[in-house]
Amino acid sequence: MTSYRRSVVSGGCFFFTVNLADRRRQLLTEHADHLRGAFRSVRRPFTMDAIVVLPDHLHAIWTLPEGDADFATRWRLIKAYFSRHVALGEDVSRSRILRGERGIWQRRFWEHTIRDERDYERHVDYIHFNPVKHGHVTRVRDWPYSSFHRFVARGIYPKDWAGDVSEIGVSFGERPDP
Numbered sequence: 001m002t003s004y005r006r007s008v009v010s011g012g013c014f015f016f017t018v019n020l021a022d023r024r025r026q027l028l029t030e031h032a033d034h035l036r037g038a039f040r041s042v043r044r045p046f047t048m049d050a051i052v053v054l055p056d057h058l059h060a061i062w063t064l065p066e067g068d069a070d071f072a073t074r075w076r077l078i079k080a081y082f083s084r085h086v087a088l089g090e091d092v093s094r095s096r097i098l099r100g101e102r103g104i105w106q107r108r109f110w111e112h113t114i115r116d117e118r119d120y121e122r123h124v125d126y127i128h129f130n131p132v133k134h135g136h137v138t139r140v141r142d143w144p145y146s147s148f149h150r151f152v153a154r155g156i157y158p159k160d161w162a163g164d165v166s167e168i169g170v171s172f173g174e175r176p177d178p
Contacts, residue, residue, distance in 0.1 A: 002121065003144040011055070011066040015123040018075065019057040020104045027056035027104065029145060038081035042074050050124045053145035054134060056076050059113065059127045078103045090147055124151075138166040 007014070020027060028035055035053060046068075049061040064071060083104050114120045128151070131143035140148055140162045151157045 007111060007113040008069045009068045011064055011111055012069060013061065013120065014071055015064045015112040015127075016060045016071070016075070017057060018079075019109075020061075021104060021106050025055045027086060027178060028042065028058060029055045031082070033143060034082055034085040037085065038078040041081045041154050042077050044068070044069075044070070044073060044074060048147070049120075050127045050147045050151070052127045052130050052143070052147070054131060054136065059130055061120070061127065062125055075109055128157070132165055139164045150156065161169040 032053060035058075039048070044066055047063040049063055051060040052058065062071060062074075086104065112123070114123060128140050128146060128148040131137050132140055133145065137143045139160070140146070141152070141159055146163075148157065152159050152161075
């Protein structure tokens with residue numbers, strides 16, 4: 001079995017990417033209320049600095065409290081809560097059945113330890129621009145499942161941040177989402 005090394009930084013700030021197992025599904029936006037409930041259900045405190053939820057994956061930046069580096073347990077709890085509240089219907093592999101798992105989430109997630117203020121800003125911008133990058137909207141402000149709106153309310157971003165890509169014809173070199 002592959003040995004994964006996770007960053008252990010007590011009180012650290014981390015960028016995450018968490019994906020559905022079947023990237024063609026749209027469970028995260030279809031069941032956004034359950035996802036919100038999953039985040040609220042985690043009783044171990046942390047700060048959600050930024051987040052964007054797309055139909056098949058999400059990106060987030062968290063800051064953990066001093067003396068705490070356990071983001072893995074938090075993600076396990078969030079995924080489990082969400083899975084319990086979404087109706088059955090996904091394909092489940094034999095290995096998942098043997099482990100008593102659903103087939104909603106990819107088993108792993110990707111994390112990156114935020115190194116400094118510039119790294120933080122780049123990742124926050126990446127998070128907020130992601131719905132445009134994936135072709136869900138042409139303006140960042142039009143995506144409802146994003147902390148972008150909180151950043152605008154706090155005066156961090158102007159409402160028209162990043163403009164309208166339909167006016168400038170930007171292509172990101174990725175396949176469009178199904």
